[in-house]
Amino acid sequence: MFRSDFPPQKEVQKKACIITSVLSFSFSVLRVPVTVLRMEGTSAHLLKSGNQVFQTLSFVIGEEHVDKHTEKFINWKVQRQHDMIKLIQTHSKIQLSHVLHAIHGKVLCYKPHLPIIVFVNTIKYLGASYFLYIYRTYGTKSFTNLNFSTMGSWLFSIGILLAFLSFSLSTTSGAIVETSFQVKNLTTSRLCQNHVIVAVNGSLPGPTLRVKEGMECSKCEVNGWMGLNTFNLTGQVGTLWWHAHTQWLRATVYGALIIRPRDGQKYPFVKPFREKTILLGEWWNGNVIDVENSALATGVAPNNSDAYTINGWPGDFYPSCPSNKTYTLEVKPRKTYLLRIINAALNGHLFFTIANHTMTVVGADAAYTNPYPTDVVILGPGQTTDVLLTTNQSPGLYYMAARPYASAIGVTINNSTTTAILAYKKARQTTPVLPILPALNDTPTAFRLESNMTALVTSPFWVPVPLTVDESMFVTIGLGLSVCGNNQTCGGIFGQRMAASMNNHSFVLPTRISMLEAFFRNATTGVYTTDFPNQPPLVFDYTNTINSFNQTLMMTPKRTSVKQFKFNATVQLVFQNTALIGIENHPMHLHGMNFYVLAQGFGNYDPQNDPQKFNLVNPQERNTLGVPTGGWAVIRFRANNPGVWFIHCHLDVHLPWGLATAFEVENGGTPQSTLPPPPSDFPRK
Numbered sequence: 001m002f003r004s005d006f007p008p009q010k011e012v013q014k015k016a017c018i019i020t021s022v023l024s025f026s027f028s029v030l031r032v033p034v035t036v037l038r039m040e041g042t043s044a045h046l047l048k049s050g051n052q053v054f055q056t057l058s059f060v061i062g063e064e065h066v067d068k069h070t071e072k073f074i075n076w077k078v079q080r081q082h083d084m085i086k087l088i089q090t091h092s093k094i095q096l097s098h099v100l101h102a103i104h105g106k107v108l109c110y111k112p113h114l115p116i117i118v119f120v121n122t123i124k125y126l127g128a129s130y131f132l133y134i135y136r137t138y139g140t141k142s143f144t145n146l147n148f149s150t151m152g153s154w155l156f157s158i159g160i161l162l163a164f165l166s167f168s169l170s171t172t173s174g175a176i177v178e179t180s181f182q183v184k185n186l187t188t189s190r191l192c193q194n195h196v197i198v199a200v201n202g203s204l205p206g207p208t209l210r211v212k213e214g215m216e217c218s219k220c221e222v223n224g225w226m227g228l229n230t231f232n233l234t235g236q237v238g239t240l241w242w243h244a245h246t247q248w249l250r251a252t253v254y255g256a257l258i259i260r261p262r263d264g265q266k267y268p269f270v271k272p273f274r275e276k277t278i279l280l281g282e283w284w285n286g287n288v289i290d291v292e293n294s295a296l297a298t299g300v301a302p303n304n305s306d307a308y309t310i311n312g313w314p315g316d317f318y319p320s321c322p323s324n325k326t327y328t329l330e331v332k333p334r335k336t337y338l339l340r341i342i343n344a345a346l347n348g349h350l351f352f353t354i355a356n357h358t359m360t361v362v363g364a365d366a367a368y369t370n371p372y373p374t375d376v377v378i379l380g381p382g383q384t385t386d387v388l389l390t391t392n393q394s395p396g397l398y399y400m401a402a403r404p405y406a407s408a409i410g411v412t413i414n415n416s417t418t419t420a421i422l423a424y425k426k427a428r429q430t431t432p433v434l435p436i437l438p439a440l441n442d443t444p445t446a447f448r449l450e451s452n453m454t455a456l457v458t459s460p461f462w463v464p465v466p467l468t469v470d471e472s473m474f475v476t477i478g479l480g481l482s483v484c485g486n487n488q489t490c491g492g493i494f495g496q497r498m499a500a501s502m503n504n505h506s507f508v509l510p511t512r513i514s515m516l517e518a519f520f521r522n523a524t525t526g527v528y529t530t531d532f533p534n535q536p537p538l539v540f541d542y543t544n545t546i547n548s549f550n551q552t553l554m555m556t557p558k559r560t561s562v563k564q565f566k567f568n569a570t571v572q573l574v575f576q577n578t579a580l581i582g583i584e585n586h587p588m589h590l591h592g593m594n595f596y597v598l599a600q601g602f603g604n605y606d607p608q609n610d611p612q613k614f615n616l617v618n619p620q621e622r623n624t625l626g627v628p629t630g631g632w633a634v635i636r637f638r639a640n641n642p643g644v645w646f647i648h649c650h651l652d653v654h655l656p657w658g659l660a661t662a663f664e665v666e667n668g669g670t671p672q673s674t675l676p677p678p679p680s681d682f683p684r685k
Contacts, residue, residue, distance in 0.1 A: 182200065182202070186198070186199040186204070191314060191321040195285065195287075198244075199252055204281075204312045205279045206254060206255035207255050208256040208277060211258070211260070212260050213234060213261055237260065237265075238363040238366035239256065239258060239259075239340040240365070242257050243255075247288075247656075248292045248652055249289070250652070251282060252288070254281070254344045255279075256342055259366055265460065268458065268459060269388060273336055274338070275337070276338070278310060278340065281308065282309065282344075283314060288346075291303050299492040300490075305414045307416060308345060308402060308417070309418055310419065315401075315419030315420060316399075317418075318416065326420060328423050329421070329423065330423050333395055334392065337390075338388060339387050340386055341379060341385045341386070341387065342379075342383075346653070347652055348413070349379070349405040350379055351376055351377070351402060351404075351437055351438050351445075353377075354389065355398040355401075355433040356393050357391075357398065359377065360374075360387060363385070365383060365622040365624060366384070366623075367459075367622065368461070370454045376445070378405055378449045378626075380585070380625075382623075383587065383626075397431070398432055398435075399433060400420040400435075401418065401419045401434075402418050403415065405441075405442065406441050408584035417437070443628075447628055450600070450626055465616045466570040468570060470566070470571065472534070472573075474535050474536070475502050476578050477575055477586050477627065478500065478501070478577060478579070479499070482496065499556050499558075500556075501659065504537050504538070505561050505658075506556040506658030507662075515662060517678065520675055520678065528560040530664060531561050532563040540553060542579065542604050543577060543579050547579055548582060550580075556658070564664045565663060565665050566666055567667060570636065571639055573636075574605050574632060574633075575627045575633045576604065576605050577627050577628065577630055586626070586627045586654070586659065587624050587627075587651060588649060589650045590646075591623075591645040592641045592645035593637050593640070593645065595625075595635040596620070597621075597634075597635055599633070599634045600628055600631065602632075603632075605634075610632075614634065624650055640665075642675045645662060
């Protein structure tokens with residue numbers, strides 16, 4: 001780690017060389033990611049970062065040296081402000097690896113004062129202009145006065161601090177993070193077969209975006225204008241994810257979006273020792289676009305996937321292909337880890353558990369929840385769950401496992417199990433312990449896990465449930481059939497096409513321009529209509545399976561219809577599942593706004609008695625909700641985001657069938673409540 005072949009120079013050179021070596025070692029141990037930092041307009045944060053370094057250095061070089069010249073330093077800081085701005089403009093993009101490479105090398109120990117110069121420049125790159133003052137005021141004697149016997153611990157502390165600052169500088173509140181996605185074909189191997197997939201930055205899953213609440217992400221895509229854009233991440237802390245929304249591309253085009261507390265705020269639970277992301281996915285031995293198109297051509301259900309995955313790998317229980325790349329999470333005993341679990345599977349609700357371990361749910365869909373201990377969690381496609389895991393078992397190997405919740409009766413699914421390994425350090429066993437998973441059709445467990453969650457009302461982001469409702473909707477959701485078409489042969493039930501609908505409107509996307517662009521340009525005629533109904537066209541015994549194959553109820557027309565809301569209107573929506581063709585759990589996802597889950601139940605919703613079950617105190621806040629199989633759910637939200645927002649079932653098999661609509665939220669009359677224009681590079685036909 002340290003160089004011992006010092007040339008015959010002053011003691012200060014030896015100490016400075018140790019400083020630079022420890023800094024380099026600390027960065028390496030912490031595995032600080034090589035990140036491009038966008039620093040334009042962040043001089044205030046650079047000085048703030050410098051304050052933190054300055055405070056730590058006061059312990060190292062002596063507090064009396066710092067306090068003695070405080071007034072002199074303030075004058076110096078003002079003089080150097082212009083230099084800082086000039087530095088930022090010159091180095092608007094700084095790559096941390098350049099700094100590390102500058103530190104690391106034998107040349108540091110051969111030229112007088114060069115280690116200090118490089119060290120000072122490194123601090124400058126990280127925004128610690130204060131250290132320049134220390135060096136210029138005291139020169140090399142600052143290092144000569146160091147207590148060499150306690151040097152090691154303080155040096156390592158500085159290394160850790162600078163590593164932290166290098167991260168926080170790229171993710172600080174109010175800063176801008178610039179992210180580049182390269183979407184390309186990638187040849188990869190799963191289940192002992194090579195396939196060409198579409199992937200981001202050459203990886204499956206794609207890159208993780210790590211930000212802090214309150215900052216901006218530049219050149220990112222969010223639920224709004226597509227393409228290069230900038231969006232704010234405010235009012236949410238937790239786990240979200242990004243993914244493609246074109247056909248089935250999200251099978252391989254997806255990744256995590258991690259939002260941590262802004263500077264000065266903490267998690268409302270015990271500080272985790274480490275944070276890890278668990279991405280659950282789905283894999284086809286084939287081109288997923290071909291799989292979807294082949295099914296749509298004849299109006300039938302698509303082929304099931306061949307495997308589920310954890311962080312991109314199927315695991316050890318696919319007999320056709322022995323695994324040699326099962327994802328392994330190495331942990332230390334007696335530590336608390338924050339696991340960020342994301343279900344990125346296309347068509348599967350998934351149970352997730354860890355052998356012999358209990359988890360505590362603390363967040364869902366980037367909203368804090370009251371702590372909820374459980375040995376298993378369930379996630380519908382699109383949902384995220386944050387759990388605390390305490391490694392309190394004997395050192396060994398334990399399987400993490402996920403397998404589907406089969407809510408639909410009589411439907412063939414991929415019922416396999418994907419695994420990863422939780423590996424304690426110094427574990428001696430070679431075979432991991434197997435967990436106990438719920439049965440595939442364990443609806444009571446699924447319902448308990450989804451309905452028992454409540455919001456943490458002491459969260460700084462909690463907003464009480466609005467009690468006055470402006471718009472009330474009752475929306476049936478379920479499967480159906482659409483007309484096959486002239487001179488076509490269809491393989492769906494009764495020779496028709498498989499379809500799905502909301503209030504018997506089977507949604508179809510416009511083809512000329514996007515709905516959001518049409519809304520912005522006030523050119524919706526011929527693109528979509530605003531006549532989506534508040535009630536279904538026909539009242540019947542929705543969840544009675546005697547109606548499952550009633551052809552008068554099954555046929556559904558294709559529409560591009562949306563529901564229109566005034567800005568800031570409070571909307572209450574009852575999702576009513578139907579038994580048409582079959583009953584199953586539908587994960588309903590709303591773009592652009594979170595909603596409160598007031599109540600859930602089985603059977604037909606009772607407007608007289610079920611409102612008594614509403615939780616108006618601390619209901620869970622989500623963006624995706626699994627409507628119980630053969631049941632109902634009530635959500636409430638405030639339409640405070642202008643634009644056109646998709647609401648749809650997150651089972652991708654149901655999306656092209658039409659289980660969707662959109663909410664048009666009018667502009668609010670102020671710049672802040674008005675849809676901004678599309679970015680300059682937005683494509684036009």
